[in-house]
Amino acid sequence: MRQVHAPDQGVPQYGKIHSARQRHAVLHLLCQICAQEPDENPDGVLWLLPTLPGRPPEDDGDGIITTYPPICQPCSRLALRQCPPLRRGYALLRVRDVQVHGIHGAAFTLTASRAVLHEAVEHAYGDPALAKVVAVQQLLRLTDYQAAGDTEPQ
Numbered sequence: 001m002r003q004v005h006a007p008d009q010g011v012p013q014y015g016k017i018h019s020a021r022q023r024h025a026v027l028h029l030l031c032q033i034c035a036q037e038p039d040e041n042p043d044g045v046l047w048l049l050p051t052l053p054g055r056p057p058e059d060d061g062d063g064i065i066t067t068y069p070p071i072c073q074p075c076s077r078l079a080l081r082q083c084p085p086l087r088r089g090y091a092l093l094r095v096r097d098v099q100v101h102g103i104h105g106a107a108f109t110l111t112a113s114r115a116v117l118h119e120a121v122e123h124a125y126g127d128p129a130l131a132k133v134v135a136v137q138q139l140l141r142l143t144d145y146q147a148a149g150d151t152e153p154q
């Protein structure tokens with residue numbers, strides 16, 4: 001998806017994800033907020049995910065599919081204080097294995113004269129339905145993870 005690229009300008013717009021920045025952060029495994037190295041220890045890289053209240057992150061049996069990049073310790077504390085969706089529920093994980101999975105985007109129905117927005121979708125790479133989707137965010141699959149018992153929010 002095309003968007004204006006103006007690093008270090010403007011103010012954060014929570015909930016409005018910049019596609020190019022999100023893709024850069026997930027593909028290079030950079031902190032989702034400061035774009036520096038995320039926190040890592042022998043148990044894995046730190047990930048902070050919003051969840052439904054009282055529920056763990058959804059795992060389809062092959063892992064957790066997410067658009068969220070990893071995070072560093074200072075930014076995880078900042079996010080837990082300031083991000084409204086995290087107040088409902090969150091999980092702090094240590095992730096040891098992650099793969100690029102696919103895209104989250106907008107599916108269009110093509111007519112003779114135009115493309116009509118149909119719905120928000122997620123597709124794995126290789127899915128033929130990708131041809132009708134404008135990618136908005138990169139999807140990752142977190143396949144080897146555990147609760148981050150070493151990390152306590154402050």
Ligand SMILES: [Zn+2]
Nearest residue numbers: 031034072075
């Ligand atoms: Zn950070």
